[in-house]
Amino acid sequence: MPSRFSKGLQLFLGIVMFLFGFLKFFQPIRGWFDIQIQQSHLPHEAILAGKVSEMVTGILFLLPWLLRSLSAKARDQVVLVACLLLLAQMAVAIYVHLQPGVPAGVLPLGIKAPVIPVSVLVLGLVTAFGAWKELRA
16 A cells, blocks of 8 residues: 555645646736746647646546545556656756746746756656555565
8 A cells, every 4th residue: 555655745746736737727827837838939739738738647646536446556557647747747847947038937936947846846756656666566
């Protein structure tokens, strides 16, 4: 069975990622996110893809909490998929933070350094490691 810490991380990441994606549909965060993508020279389609994929990732982290009928193996597999998506999203977020054309004012908390994406990435890697250990056990 996953540890309480690992379960807590999954719940935290699920709520945070779902809310990050959901809030990007509303102003002022919507405008900030649009500017981030445009100034990073990512394709326009990345705006909707980023919002939806963050919400999907959050749901995947929450799925083991919502569907108790899943086997332990299936739960760990779902969490690993969520971690993989999170890894890709945080890599893009770090890329966006490091782009010189993206002003700090449109980034979370106005911080130009990718502190938040790196922190979320580390939490995702810790979660993935725990799920991987449980899956191999």
